[in-house]
Amino acid sequence: MNDKINLNYLESYAHSFTEKVCSEYFGTKKYMSGQEIIQLSPSTQVNLMVIKTLFEKWNEELEMLKANPYFDYKDMAVTEALKEFMNVLSRAIKIEKQHFIPLLEVALIDTVLLAIDPLVYFWGEIEKNPSPFHHLKASKKYIKWHEKLFSELISKGDHADEEAYKKTLSEIYHQHENQLSSPHILLQDLNKVLPLDWDQLIPKEEILTETAPIMQEPAQENPVFFEEEETPELPQETAAPAEPVDYRTSDQGEIDAPKPSLGNGKSIDPALAWARFEAEQGGLLKGPIESLEEGIAINQRFMFTKKLFDGNPDLMNHAFKSIDECDSFVEAVELINERYTSRLEWELDSEEVNEFLHLVYRKFDEK
Structure with missing residues (x-):
């Protein structure tokens, strides 16, 4: 999708x-x-x-x-x-x-x-x-x-x-x-x-048509919850690989207004970044977090790994730990500039950078 x-x-x-x-x-x-x-x-x-x-x-x-x-x-x-x-x-x-x-x-x-x-x-x-x-x-x-x-x-x-x-x-x-x-x-x-509001769940987008086979939910009869079951062997096939879609949040399907730049194109200005997130009314994901690992969503994990850390999850995990050890948002952004923005050729005005910085902002929001 x-x-x-x-x-x-x-x-x-x-x-x-x-x-x-x-x-x-x-x-x-x-x-x-x-x-x-x-x-x-x-x-x-x-x-x-x-x-x-x-x-x-x-x-x-x-x-x-x-x-x-x-x-x-x-x-x-x-x-x-x-x-x-x-x-x-x-x-x-x-x-x-x-x-x-x-x-x-x-x-x-x-x-x-x-x-x-x-x-x-x-x-x-x-x-x-x-x-x-x-x-x-x-x-x-x-x-x-x-x-x-x-x-x-x-x-x-x-x-x-x-x-x-x-x-x-x-x-x-x-x-x-x-x-x-x-x-x-x-x-x-x-x-x-x-009721699930699909217009809000997936705003301004075409939803999958209901042409696929209908799947009835199976009845469960007194299950033994923690018992494993065998998996049948299936024939081997090959195909060109597909990749997961990058999901990003939006506010009720509204078209987002252009956001001010986060820096000079080569490095992130921590003051500008902080001011942007302070001023945003809707935000991406609200509430402070103790660590980046705690706040990241499944879809964000894939997006950050693929687009910000060259497909290397270990590099991203190391970045999380290093940022968590910082004492302030300013120190965290300086570390990001020093280690990642230029070296990994981040596009500072991209959605993935914006979401990543918002995650960092949530880490230091109350400090």
């Missing part, structure tokens, strides 16, 4: 959707169980995304346990015991409202992204784990849309590294792009809770 997702609207919608669902549920109950999560909203995919997040958090804790040097977690008996423990634990999910709200908001945003641009979504999933195969295979139980594309990605990617997986994803997406289910159809169940 060539559409731009309005992240301001999506975040607002996710918040309102979550507030409505949680107010109705927690009005009479104190805790949410796993089985109740599966039946919580009309969208099975949203519900499964919540379970997927819980599964990932459990895996993070498990990896911390495995780091203990005194026990052999590869022992067969230990492996079997852990698997059984995971299944038992999944039947003992118990979450209070304040802890559940952020889970549902993230699940809703991920679901919308999966429906509208599976390329960007799966790109983000690949980056979550140094071993994409195991992470993607474990996630397959919870992702019920674009199943053919996802199964083929796992099958063809096999045990390859992150970069090889991204290349495979681009090739497979190119093959399946015209057969993907319409996002309108996939997301229609959200309207039963809160």
Whole structure:
């Protein structure tokens, strides 16, 4: 798709959707169980995304346990015991409202992204784990849309590294792009809770027509939440690679007025940059953040890597850490000028530079 997702609207919608669902549920109950999560909203995919997040958090804790040097977690008996423990634990999910709200908001945003641009979504999933195969295979139980594309990605990617997986994803997406289910159809169940305004979600752009096959959401019968399932082998195909679309926010579909320059064309003026973001009423993404890693969205991660850091995610991650260690916005911009703007030939008036600087601004907004 060539559409731009309005992240301001999506975040607002996710918040309102979550507030409505949680107010109705927690009005009479104190805790949410796993089985109740599966039946919580009309969208099975949203519900499964919540379970997927819980599964990932459990895996993070498990990896911390495995780091203990005194026990052999590869022992067969230990492996079997852990698997059984995971299944038992999944039947003992118990979450209070304040802890559940952020889970549902993230699940809703991920679901919308999966429906509208599976390329960007799966790109983000690949980056979550140094071993994409195991992470993607474990996630397959919870992702019920674009199943053919996802199964083929796992099958063809096999045990390859992150970069090889991204290349495979681009090739497979190119093959399946015209057969993907319409996002309108996939997301229609959200309207039963809160109508989704497509004119605000993707402003001033042509939405995908609803000609793709309709995908019915599968019924879930008493799932064992953390159990993996096998992935079938699929025939090999080749195609020219496609690349994820760069999504940038806009304010309710309005045509943006030209912004003043951030500098002299070679370096960024921190005073001009700060003044611009201070004066903006709508902004890109509001609210202060503790670190750049905390504030970056999936689509921004891809955009910054590709357009600002020569496709090198390690270089971007190093930049994040260096900027986070700065004491002020001015110091951060000086570091950016010294290391990146000229050396990587940044176009200072480009949208990607503007969004990157806005992320840095949010880091130092209250300092």
